[in-house]
Amino acid sequence: MGKKEEESSGVEVHELNLNDKTEIGRGMDMTGRCALITGGGSGIGRGCAEMLAQAGADVVIVGRREAKLRQVQEGILAAGGSCEIYPADLTADENCERMAAFCLEKFGRIDILVNSAGSTGKRGTLEEEMAADNFGKTMAVDFNAVFAACRSVIPTMKAQKSGSIINIASLAALQARGPIVYSAAKGAVRSFSRSLAGQLGADNVRVNSVYPGFIVTEMTENIEQYPEQAAALRAESVLNAFGHVEDIAYCVWYLASDAAKFVTGQEFVIDGGTTIK
Ligand SMILES: NC(=O)c1ccc[n+]([C@@H]2O[C@H](COP(=O)([O-])OP(=O)(O)OC[C@H]3O[C@@H](n4cnc5c(N)ncnc54)[C@H](OP(=O)(O)O)[C@@H]3O)[C@@H](O)[C@H]2O)c1
DSSP: OEEEEOTTTOOEEEEOOTTOGGGTTGGGOOTTOEEEEETTTSHHHHHHHHHHHHTTOEEEEEESOHHHHHHHHHHHHHTTOEEEEEEOOTTSHHHHHHHHHHHHHHHSOOOEEEEOOOOOOOOSOHHHHHSHHHHHHHHIIIIIHHHHHHHHHHHHHHHHTOEEEEEEOOGGGTSSOSOHHHHHHHHHHHHHHHHHHHHHGGGTEEEEEEEEOSBOSTTTGGGGGSHHHHHHHHHHSTTOOOBOHHHHHHHHHHHHSGGGTTOOSOEEEESTTGGGO
16 A cells, blocks of 8 residues: 655545555455454354464464364464464453463464354243353353453553454344343443443554354354254345355454454444344
């Protein structure tokens, strides 16, 4: 991107060099960036890790199941990428602090945090879903861990005067759908992301949230065993389709990159049009 100083106002004007084809997409090169990705052992988190690594980032993936993390790491390394794993249960605040410290120790910086770890919690009657035990466990992973993970990277990002935090929420934050505690937790992620963006803008740390529609992952893949339910769910989307992890990963890549340097506090709904109905 060519830069031109405007003589009269001193305002910097950026112009694309139309003769340089390599300029297109340069803002999305992730070389030299370090991305910390929770829930990176499967599903959307895995897709984000693989895409960011392919774009040149050093990635650190976090989740409880070490075998899952190793599998993703092996794939990324075999493709020539850079990946470290940090097995941990993020419902313990101290583990969020430790994963950030691990990231710093390995790569010396934290440029991107993707909060993808999550669980729908119990699906049952209202009373079952509202039981104290389910409330505590579901909030712990779907909101508290997001909050603690952000807290753990903020000092580094503020000191760097740059950073991008991307929180994976859900349509359950926007509509009356999904288990009730999951919905409450994702709603909290939504308003927290917006408020945090307001607090961190002055330090050039951006915070955005993403709202996936029905995405085929480990969490949801058994849906095809129930053809009628699958057809009804597909029909919720105006595209009559399910989404795939790359549909979310492309958005996360954009938000993580300099291409989105003017984007913060925003909500990205990637749902095949489900919410326009
Ligand atoms: N798939 C969809 O249709 C959809 C739609 C809307 C929103 N989402 C959101 O997208 C995110 C990713 O979900 P997904 O569909 O990719 O499902 P997934 O494959 O089940 O991913 C969830 C990840 O979170 C990790 N995790 C869960 N509890 C954890 C804990 N206590 N500590 C550390 N890691 C933990 C899991 O790893 P371990 O089990 O190894 O810990 C797993 O890798 C979630 O926040 C989910 O709510 C998904």
